[in-house]
Amino acid sequence: MDFSYSEKVQRLIQKLSVFMEEHIYPNEKVYEQQLNEQDTRWSAVPPIIEELKKKAKQEGLWNLFLPDAQYGAGLSNLEYAPLCEIMGRSPIAPEVFNCNAPDTGNMEVLARYGSEEQKKRWLLPLLNGEIRSCFSMTEPDVASSDATNIQASIVRNGDEYVISGKKWWSSGAGDPRCKVAIVMGKTNPDAPKHEQQSMIIVPLDTPGVKIERMLSVFGYDHAPHGHAEITYEHVRVPKENIIWAEGKGFAIAQGRLGPGRIHHCMRLIGAAERALELMCQRVKKRVAFGKTLAEQGVIQDWIAQSRIEIEQARLLTLKAAYMMDTVGNKAAKTEIAMIKVVAPNVALKVIDRAIQAFGAAGVSDDVPLAAQWASARTLRLADGPDEVHKAQIAKLELKKYD
Incomplete structure (x- = not known):
């Protein structure tokens, strides 16, 4: 196994390290100060984060996580490893480079399994850092470490799917820029165990979507990103919002x-x-x-x-x-x-x-x-x-x- 870094990766390591020293570490306190100066920590995003995102884009330090060269930097997992490690040194850094969870995972899902229309409507704005997203899988009433336990329902009704269920730890849903959720639920409880679940795209402004509360982590609210408990009550979305196909969740x-x-x-x-x-x-x-x-x-x-x-x-x-x-x-x-x-x-x-x-x-x-x-x-x-x-x-x- 050869873990040496190519010249391309070495250049990115150097650029990223300089950016961290010049822009990220000095602005960690600025971020917190701006967040606390707002009327509510959930009302807006500290301006410094968008300023830093623009700088990162200009430096070419953007979407480094995505191996698909059509959408990302085209780096392998091994090439991305030292870059991701550097970002992990600061809690604000991953977002600055558009390499933050759960958006990274959602972008990978849409890039790999999404339809062309889904990519156009949701993937491209996420890649551009114009919107944010959340991932609704974990449920409060079942042990979600076993994903086959999930009980939220996704039922086909004509040209629509109806989603009902309660999710929590939907990270990112508190952000005012969060516009869409990828929801995992059951479309066919009678199918084989690992083919009962599906994933579907749900815009957060759809009727029936209700953010019940934001959860804290050891007292940290992680605003404005946060971790939400969300109720999906008879939420209707077009059938085209299913990702890949039924049973592929x-x-x-x-x-x-x-x-x-x-x-x-x-x-x-x-x-x-x-x-x-x-x-x-x-x-x-x-x-x-x-x-x-x-x-x-x-x-x-x-x-x-x-x-x-x-x-x-x-x-x-x-x-x-x-x-x-x-x-x-x-x-x-x-x-x-x-x-x-x-x-x-x-x-x-x-x-x-x-x-x-x-x-x-x-x-x-x-x-x-x-x-x-x-x-x-x-x-x-x-x-x-x-x-x-x-x-x-x-x-x-x-x-x-x-």
Whole structure:
């Protein structure tokens, strides 16, 4: 396996790193300040984000995630990995480069499975960063880690489909720019287990769509993006809004979640790298008991262990990316499952050590560590909990001995 970066990727790494230093890190606090100055944190998007998006477009740092050269940068998963990692160092960076979830996953679904009309109406505005989207799969009343449990109904009625059900953790639905949801539900409960579900496009201004509330994550509201609980009550959309075909929802979900999971892992490695960087800077300056924290044996152990764990997680993520590129997502499912367990847990450990090194400042919003920890902790659940991935890894391992 060759993990070396091409000249093209090296140039993008350099450009992206410079952009982060000049525009992203200095404006993290500006973003929060502008957000809090509004009448409500959900009413508008901080102006700085749109200013930065324009700069990113001008620099050619746009839609880097999409391997389809017709719509994106045409980078492989392995080529995108270091770029996504850099973006993961800041909570505002992915959106600036139009590489933020859940829009990335939704764009991939539309690019791969959408009709020409669906691409024209929804994919192109998303690619241009003109609108945002959400993904409605998880439900409050069932264990959604098993997607076949989903109970929301999608029923054909003449030239329309009628959608009914309750969803939550529809990330992005709070954003005033969010115009459309991709909804997963059952079209045929009597079909084979993995052919009962379908995905359908639902504009959020359709009658019957009601955002019940925005959910918090460890006290963070993640405004104006947010995570919504949404009721779909007899929502009618044209039959043309079905994606691919009836019964293909589970297959689409599996195709969507592979890249989505590895992108999360790439960003988590970036968050861990920044936490380690902040920790090292901090402990070289702080003095306790007559010497700098950096001279304390326990701190040195934290730093060494963090570097070891980050390198291990990165190498496993690069291996998964390489396999996705060379043998396909299905053949790489064990590696994808492994990194989805490893990356969040590594990030949590490294960020936690950095918080400890910062002391009380580490749990404040003066540094990004607390927010990064909260986000990393959710990713032990999002796109499948650790336990589901471990169960899959164990089953695949045991198969070798049949």
